[in-house]
Amino acid sequence: MEIEKVLTLLSRLGHRITRQRTMVVEVVLDSSCLQCAEDIYDKCRQLDDGISLPTIYRTLDMLVSAEVVRKLHFGQGRSWFEPIQQEGHHHHLVCRNCGAKAPVNTCPHQLIQEVARRNEFIVLDHQFEILGICRECQNLEVGSRSREGLV
DSSP: OOHHHHHHHHHHTTOOOOHHHHHHHHHHHTOSSOEEHHHHHHHHHHHOTTOOHHHHHHHHHHHHHTTSEEEEEOSSSSEEEEEOOSSOOOEEEEETTTOOEEEEOOOOHHHHHHHHHHTTOOOOOOOOEEEEOOHHHHHHHHHHHHHTTOO
C-alpha cells in the first residue's frame, strides 16, 4: 500500500498524522518482510534521534488496527510486523534461537481450504510460520558441544 493512502486512512480513522508517525509508516512499508518494533525503532532513530519506542508501538498498533500491517508472534517474547500485501503473500522460516527469518513463497492455502470445508469452517485469514534452528545456530550448537566434549 502506498504511504499517502495509509496516512489518509489513519487520518480518516481519527489519528493525528505527525512527522514521527509518517516516518514509522515509511519505515514499515519500506520492507516487505518481518521487522520487530526494536528494528523499526533503530531505523527511525537514524532519521530522528528524538523518536521514542512508545511512539513506535502506538503507531504499529494503529497500523494493525487499520489492517495495513500484520502482527505475528513466534513465541520468542516479541512481536513481528509486516505490511499486508494486497496481492499474494508469503510465510516464514524462523530461527527459535536468533530470530533469523527467511521468506517461504509457497502456501498451504489449498490444504487449509480443504480442511476448512470438511469442518464447515470459514477461513478469514491464516498465519503459517515454520519454527526451527538456522544453519548458523546449528553450527554454534555443534561447536559448543564439541568444546565441551559432548560430540
